[in-house]
Amino acid sequence: MRKVLFVFLVMITLVSSAQSKKELLQQVADLSAKIEALNNSVNELKNSKLDRTAPYNPQWDKWNDVRYNYGFNTTKTPIHSTVDGILESTIMLSVRGGRGRWNSTVGTPFSKFVDGGHLFEGWNASETCRLTMLIGKQAPDIACIQVYSPKGLYHEKRHFGWVKLGSDDAREGVDFGRRWALSFVPFTLGRFDKAPTTTLYHNEQIESTAVPVGTIYYNTANDKIGCYTKEGWKYLKFE
Numbered sequence: 001m002r003k004v005l006f007v008f009l010v011m012i013t014l015v016s017s018a019q020s021k022k023e024l025l026q027q028v029a030d031l032s033a034k035i036e037a038l039n040n041s042v043n044e045l046k047n048s049k050l051d052r053t054a055p056y057n058p059q060w061d062k063w064n065d066v067r068y069n070y071g072f073n074t075t076k077t078p079i080h081s082t083v084d085g086i087l088e089s090t091i092m093l094s095v096r097g098g099r100g101r102w103n104s105t106v107g108t109p110f111s112k113f114v115d116g117g118h119l120f121e122g123w124n125a126s127e128t129c130r131l132t133m134l135i136g137k138q139a140p141d142i143a144c145i146q147v148y149s150p151k152g153l154y155h156e157k158r159h160f161g162w163v164k165l166g167s168d169d170a171r172e173g174v175d176f177g178r179r180w181a182l183s184f185v186p187f188t189l190g191r192f193d194k195a196p197t198t199t200l201y202h203n204e205q206i207e208s209t210a211v212p213v214g215t216i217y218y219n220t221a222n223d224k225i226g227c228y229t230k231e232g233w234k235y236l237k238f239e
Contacts, residue, residue, distance in 0.1 A: 053081070054078045055078060058074045060074070062079070063079075066150050066151075066153055067130075070101070070150040072101055073110050076106045077099075097116045097117055099117070100117040101117060101118040102117050102118060102134070103116065103118075104117065113136050114137065115140040116135040116136015117134065118133070118134045119133045119135060121133075128154045129147050129148065131146075131163075134146075139203075146160060149161075162175045162176065162177045163175070163177075173185065174187075189217050190217045191217070192217055193221040195219070195233050196211055197211065198210065198211065199211060213230055214228065215227070215228040216228075222237075224237050
């Protein structure tokens, strides 16, 4: 833009007619105003919300597929916007809850969530199971990671798989299932010099911050493993 203005100024100096100079000066002023308006528009675009939401369409053909319709209120959910390529961010990705699958805002009264919804879903190649990250189903501050398949996709009943942490190699890391956890590595207990009296943070599932029955830890003061029972703390002493 500066080069354009410079060219106009050079032209002004070369023109002998006062009338021509006046006209060129007016053109420069008009061009400067347009450049300023363009810069303002660019700045507004940088600071504005970009909305690429697809339209609402309850008759969208993919709503007939359980992989898409499961948990969505199709009358209040936009159809999917597909990006055929790789998304990369130099900072981070942030998902604001309340507009996805099972969300508690758009889906009401169909939602099963107290305060939240699905934040991320990643399917396997055959699209029979998805990795799901979600928050707010049981309580606002409980998040979950699971492998899941809706009823009727390839099982007669809904199916849960395993989430593997620490390694993706077989028989390494720790596997977390729906009703079982399996560790292929040494598991270290928390080490304290006295028995804990609270979990610090409230958990809706245990309904308090009290230490749950079944809690175990290693007591460094007496060299014992403690287990909290209905009768209080009991200890296993090493030989």
